[in-house]
Amino acid sequence: MTPWQVRVYWKVATRIDVERIDVSADPKVSARHLTMIERNRSTVVMEAVVENHEAGLLYVEGRLVERLAPGRHAFWTVGRKIEVKRLDLRPHAVEITAQEMLTKDRIALRVTLTAFRRIVDPERTVATVPDVDAWLYRLVQFAIREAVAGRTLDEVLSAKAALDAELRDYVRARIAESGVEVTELGVKDVILPGEIRELVNKVVEAERVAKANLIRRQEETAATRSLLNTARLMEDNPLLLRLKELESLERLVEKVGRIDLHAGNGEGLDALLTRLVRLKAPENA
Template sequence: MSIFRKKYEVKPNTTGFFYRNHQYEKTLQAGIYKFWDLNNETQVYILPNTPKLLTITNQEVLTKDNVALRFSFYVWYIVEDGKKFLDSFALDRPMEEVWYEAENKIHSIVQLELRNRIAALDSESVNEQRMEFSDFKTKEIEEEIAQFGIRIEEANLRDITFPRNIQQLFAKHLESKIRAKADLENARTTVATARALKNAADLMKDHENIKFFQLLETYTKIAENGKHTFVLGDLKDWTKKSD
């Protein structure tokens, strides 16, 4: 009688959904099952319990200032409600085609959200804020995709590529900003140095001890050049002594 029993295998990390006569009957956990099936009316659909990765590359979008750029992103998703997932797609075809349609829906929903966010900004703002796009999973995306029994775990931007001429403009702009910053720092240093020298000069000008040491230094230099007579003190006092 085993010829009238159909055997199904549900492997680890997957869940099986048992249908009889195209009607859902029950959910099967990992294991091996045998069902009576006299008229070949049973079917088990296997869905993974682990996250799946969807990678989308080479997408094009126009920024607010009409610069065409390309971007890539990836999405980690998981089937959270297998019954709802199977109810959302036609099952009269291989499961590979069902997955293809499901991922196309995810692709369209996520891509539209990212396109709208990029298109609302000019190219320079996109370049400056590109890190803010790294995680663009939103409540709206989650709710829209949840109707298929799917939960989005991550939605991340991989890269944004600008046209070569725009990249060159950004590079020149960055170089100008760095140079201007360096010039400003040099100017501040020059002003600070000049202020310090002025303060030092004012200090030397008004300080009596410094004046005295400057005078001694002058006498020393004159004496080194030959024999000289120096008169220190009041000249009138020396005149009186001579008399």
């Protein structure tokens, strides 16, 4: 029964007990009383369930009273306003959609970012921030505009790690007293206009071609230097020169199907080995 209700019961054949509950001192409903109340139709009790990953804050007449533990809670609403605010304590990703901005060299681009935040102090968060995600969204927007406006396009594209660190420092310094922690914040995509993207692709392609040419020239120089060293060794070592001549002869005979040897003047095979391939002319020539 709610306050100011009057009911009359016959007590001739049935025992009637009446228990009066003073709800002005403590708004909590005990478990014994909660089992007696028809919850779906009750106008004097408010129930709230706080999950394990949540923080429940109890407000009575707009004043924070306590932080509720996970579980089911019930409160008397007679003569007072009861409200339970639940905050998710798990990490949450906030996507900052693309927005157009100008770099230091007056090139328009769009940047998308991702921030991961979590609530570490629910009481302070509720007292200072009405909407955590919307507030963080706007704060990151201001941070990325300021960071991009002070950099050229090349600096934005090449120094992504430095840009992410600057954004994290900017945001963390401004949310330090709000009870919210930003664990990660970084640039997800940098979207360039069509003509600028084509120019950047051409520059990247030219850099790769130049790098490939440089590597090829270095390899050619190394091969020439190695060949020069080999020539010097053969010049000072006749046996090494003879081995090189025989190696060249081997490569030649691989393409020959038939070899006829004539033993005239007592030469034959010796003439094949000594006169067919010579890298160095005889000294008596």
